[in-house]
Amino acid sequence: MAEFVVSGVATRLGNLLEQEAKFLYGVSDQFQQLQTELKRMQCFLKEADARQHESEIVMQGVAEMRDLAYDAEDIIATYALKVASNKGGSVQKALKRFACILGEGITVHRVGSKIADIMTKLSNLRKSFEGNCIRESIMQGRGPSSLNETQREQRETYPHPERIVVGLEDDTNKLVVFLLKEEGVASICGMGGLGKTTLAKMVYNHHQVKRHFDRRAWVCISQQFQRRRVWEDILISLLSPSKDQRDDIRTLNNLMLVEKIRQVQQEQTCLVILDDIWKIEDWNILREVFPMENTDSKILLSSRNKNLALYVDPRGLHELQCLNNEKSWELLEKIAISWRSDSLTKTKMEKLGKEMIGYCGGLPLAITILGGLLAAKKIEEWEDVLRHVKSYLYEQPDLRLTNVMGLSYDDLPCHLKPCFLYLAHFPEDFEIPRKELTRMWMGEGFISQIQNRGGREDTMEDVGERYLQELVQRCMVQVGKNGSLGKIRTCRIHDLMREFCVSKAQQENFLQITKNPSTEESNARIGKIRRLAINLESSDNYLEGIKFNKYPYLRSLLYFVPHDNNLYLKESYFKKIRLLRVLNLENFHYYCGNLPDDIGYLIHLRFLSLKNTKIEIVPSSMGNLKCLETLDLRSQEYGMKVPNVFKNMKQLRHLYLPIYYRVSEKLELSNLHYLQTLVNVIPESIHIPSSFRFNRLRSLRTTTFLNEWEWDSDVVQVVSSCPDIYKLNLHRLIKKLPKAHQFSPNLAKLTLWRTGLEEDPMATLEKLSNLKILRLLFNSFLGKNMVCSQRGFPLLQSLVLSELRYLEEWRVYEGAAPNLLHLEIRECWCLMTIPDGLSFIATLQKLEINDMPKSFKDRLDKGGPDFYKVQHVPSLVFQQCDRE
Numbered sequence: 001m002a003e004f005v006v007s008g009v010a011t012r013l014g015n016l017l018e019q020e021a022k023f024l025y026g027v028s029d030q031f032q033q034l035q036t037e038l039k040r041m042q043c044f045l046k047e048a049d050a051r052q053h054e055s056e057i058v059m060q061g062v063a064e065m066r067d068l069a070y071d072a073e074d075i076i077a078t079y080a081l082k083v084a085s086n087k088g089g090s091v092q093k094a095l096k097r098f099a100c101i102l103g104e105g106i107t108v109h110r111v112g113s114k115i116a117d118i119m120t121k122l123s124n125l126r127k128s129f130e131g132n133c134i135r136e137s138i139m140q141g142r143g144p145s146s147l148n149e150t151q152r153e154q155r156e157t158y159p160h161p162e163r164i165v166v167g168l169e170d171d172t173n174k175l176v177v178f179l180l181k182e183e184g185v186a187s188i189c190g191m192g193g194l195g196k197t198t199l200a201k202m203v204y205n206h207h208q209v210k211r212h213f214d215r216r217a218w219v220c221i222s223q224q225f226q227r228r229r230v231w232e233d234i235l236i237s238l239l240s241p242s243k244d245q246r247d248d249i250r251t252l253n254n255l256m257l258v259e260k261i262r263q264v265q266q267e268q269t270c271l272v273i274l275d276d277i278w279k280i281e282d283w284n285i286l287r288e289v290f291p292m293e294n295t296d297s298k299i300l301l302s303s304r305n306k307n308l309a310l311y312v313d314p315r316g317l318h319e320l321q322c323l324n325n326e327k328s329w330e331l332l333e334k335i336a337i338s339w340r341s342d343s344l345t346k347t348k349m350e351k352l353g354k355e356m357i358g359y360c361g362g363l364p365l366a367i368t369i370l371g372g373l374l375a376a377k378k379i380e381e382w383e384d385v386l387r388h389v390k391s392y393l394y395e396q397p398d399l400r401l402t403n404v405m406g407l408s409y410d411d412l413p414c415h416l417k418p419c420f421l422y423l424a425h426f427p428e429d430f431e432i433p434r435k436e437l438t439r440m441w442m443g444e445g446f447i448s449q450i451q452n453r454g455g456r457e458d459t460m461e462d463v464g465e466r467y468l469q470e471l472v473q474r475c476m477v478q479v480g481k482n483g484s485l486g487k488i489r490t491c492r493i494h495d496l497m498r499e500f501c502v503s504k505a506q507q508e509n510f511l512q513i514t515k516n517p518s519t520e521e522s523n524a525r526i527g528k529i530r531r532l533a534i535n536l537e538s539s540d541n542y543l544e545g546i547k548f549n550k551y552p553y554l555r556s557l558l559y560f561v562p563h564d565n566n567l568y569l570k571e572s573y574f575k576k577i578r579l580l581r582v583l584n585l586e587n588f589h590y591y592c593g594n595l596p597d598d599i600g601y602l603i604h605l606r607f608l609s610l611k612n613t614k615i616e617i618v619p620s621s622m623g624n625l626k627c628l629e630t631l632d633l634r635s636q637e638y639g640m641k642v643p644n645v646f647k648n649m650k651q652l653r654h655l656y657l658p659i660y661y662r663v664s665e666k667l668e669l670s671n672l673h674y675l676q677t678l679v680n681v682i683p684e685s686i687h688i689p690s691s692f693r694f695n696r697l698r699s700l701r702t703t704t705f706l707n708e709w710e711w712d713s714d715v716v717q718v719v720s721s722c723p724d725i726y727k728l729n730l731h732r733l734i735k736k737l738p739k740a741h742q743f744s745p746n747l748a749k750l751t752l753w754r755t756g757l758e759e760d761p762m763a764t765l766e767k768l769s770n771l772k773i774l775r776l777l778f779n780s781f782l783g784k785n786m787v788c789s790q791r792g793f794p795l796l797q798s799l800v801l802s803e804l805r806y807l808e809e810w811r812v813y814e815g816a817a818p819n820l821l822h823l824e825i826r827e828c829w830c831l832m833t834i835p836d837g838l839s840f841i842a843t844l845q846k847l848e849i850n851d852m853p854k855s856f857k858d859r860l861d862k863g864g865p866d867f868y869k870v871q872h873v874p875s876l877v878f879q880q881c882d883r884e
Contacts, residue, residue: 193365322362335371438464443606572596766792812837
């Protein structure tokens with residue numbers, strides 16, 4: 001963590017020196033010295049981070065280094081904003097600048113003094129690290145991976161079968177069939193504690209495997225990968241040599257050793273199991289000892305890294321899942337109860353045990369630890385375990401669960417560690433929206449640079465999605481809901497992984513979590529609190545107990561409150577937390593419906609969510625938030641007044657307006673050159689110069705003023721001003737669609753709602769060559785007939801027709817929508833039947849019929865006159881189709 005923080009600060013300082021050199025008069029030399037010192041400290045931090053557990057002094061040093069880096073970034077960011085606000089060439093700005101010279105001189109002196117203080121502390125820290133032999137270990141090439149031989153020995157695994165196993169029979173059989181009959185490399189993938197090694201042991205010791213393979217080898221790789229050691233272990237395990245033969249093997253040079261391993265596998269049928277392999281680079285080193293052709297030998301590997309398994313061979317991927325409730329209870333019962341003789345005691349234990357099993361989340365390792373703990377206790381002690389079950393799971397003497405989770409965290413690259421720890425903000429079982437999460441990461445500076453892949457420019461949003469995907473592939477985060485076009489919509493974190501995440505975040509002083517802020521002072525950790533999550537599980541107004549003057553260094557403040565709550569805050573606190581970068585006030589309410597004017601003091605803010613906050617007036621002081629990247633004002637409240645302040649937010653990338661809002665003057669958006677998302681915009685409420693283009697806009701949703709459903713002629717101008725639009729939602733009367741050539745060629749998702757079209761929209765929309773998702777909702781089309789022509793909709797995958805109340809006939813010609821996967825028809829009550837042409841769409845996987853007349857359903861059911869049109873569709877779903 002500290003390594004990432006220091007690296008980020010050094011990079012941003014370098015960018016500032018490069019871009020604003022002529023404006024950094026008086027402090028540029030000190031900034032350069034600070035950057036140099038930070039880069040020197042990076043040389044120590046990778047080693048020091050890995051050795052924190054060995055020394056309290058090193059642990060304190062790493063924490064101090066992290067805080068110093070944050071302090072330096074706060075100074076840099078504040079000074080950079082002053083520079084940006086004062087530079088310029090106009091007479092007015094020059095006069096204003098002249099008037100501020102004295103104040104700037106004082107600022108420069110203060111900044112210089114603070115930097116000098118940080119430099120002194122950094123120098124002292126470096127000496128402390130050197131005194132703890134950190135530098136010597138680097139100079140000798142002794143990286144973190146070779147620091148602790150005891151740890152490596154503790155992670156070693158062996159092929160001896162487990163005594164009690166539950167729920168892996170089907171998995172074992174599938175893998176055995178693959179190894180005996182299929183081509184390719186088999187792999188077992190899943191999060192730590194799921195039983196990957198246990199399953200590999202069951203395969204290794206399976207009677208069919210023993211009979212089929214002449215020789216078997218079991219080799220544990222783990223994180224301390226040493227090529228020569230692994231090669232020797234493979235050959236020794238395959239040959240079972242005598243002591244003298246082992247000594248001979250160790251004298252072979254690398255080339256001879258590799259050739260010998262390959263020779264054995266080609267001459268005999270061998271199975272090599274590589275347990276607990278972590279990195280693609282390790283596999284690339286190992287693969288040369290495995291002949292992939294002209295051999296009957298096989299490889300089975302286990303890994304927490306799904307990317308590794310897919311890279312090696314996607315055909316053989318086998319993903320382990322958590323145990324269900326029934327299997328979880330079976331495992332606990334076998335370990336802790338089945339062997340007892342007193343039936344009355346067993347009955348009581350069963351009741352308590354079933355309550356406790358839920359805390360394990362189906363994770364076999366957690367159930368095994370809990371079962372072993374309960375097996376050693378009498379019934380009288382079980383109730384105490386139930387009351388403190390999470391503490392018992394994490395505080396066992398061997399710390400197995402903590403160590404297993406910790407291995408996954410330690411293996412993360414430094415840029416993913418803060419992204420993972422940030423998940424600790426969110427409550428248990430919370431569905432975390434992908435977009436909000438990645439944009440919070442951006443706001444914190446975890447994704448500070450655009451990276452290039454294959455010559456294509458990636459946005460920070462693209463990079464953030466890759467970071468999340470990597471956490472998913474490493475089995476540290478789970479996919480919650482999938483969105484359209486295969487993207488993650490929400491994610492979540494396993495309960496026990498979250499417990500580890502929270503524990504690690506608090507250990508690193510990364511954040512503080514409170515459920516009752518009135519007691520937060522007694523629970524606060526020593527040191528500067530930079531992130532605060534307030535999880536209120538009821539409508540009790542604990543917020544009055546928060547003393548924000550105790551949190552001047554906050555960078556993230558996230559509230560999690562019930563949707564229907566009575567929480568109102570009368571006093572503003574924004575002046576007290578001026579370094580804030582991320583602020584989530586979703587579902588929160590302000591007294592009298594007014595957001596305080598001092599929101600304008602949060603000049604460092606990058607992410608601000610006021611979603612569902614019942615605010616009536618947005619203050620003009622919000623125009624001071626010039627660093628904002630994401631602003632969410634979505635609300636169901638009618639008539640929020642929005643001032644013309646967005647023109648000042650030149651870094652804005654995502655703007656969500658209220659569903660209905662008022663303006664006193666048109667909103668000027670032509671300064672927003674980075675804007676990618678614009679939601680709930682009323683075309684009449686904005687000023688767009690005729691030549692202006694939203695060149696980066698990817699997602700647009702238009703709406704209309706409350707109670708003003710007049711025909712709109714501005715939609716053509718708005719759509720035409722977005723040449724790269726990817727997602728478009730038109731929520732207003734437009735009477736007639738723009739021409740096909742006026743839509744972006746990149747448009748992939750289109751939603752029409754209450755557009756009142758009189759002409760068949762399919763004639764235009766079927767020409768959109770990249771359209772993949774189309775939703776025609778509530779009176780978007782008022783006509784009776786709709787036609788999909790041959791070769792129309794070449795890439796369409798999903799089509800929804802909902803509440804088209806006047807539609808009577810829909811025709812689909814052969815060759816239309818050749819890639820359609822999903823079709824939904826809902827409340828189109830005048831539609832008599834589905835088109836004959838659906839029978840030609842062989843790709844259709846799911847057809848949903850919702851709230852349609854019973855006669856419509858009967859025609860499609862098996863035996864009905866129209867069943868032939870849908871008999872090829874694997875999934876046919878009817879819901880609420882009982883209307884006569």
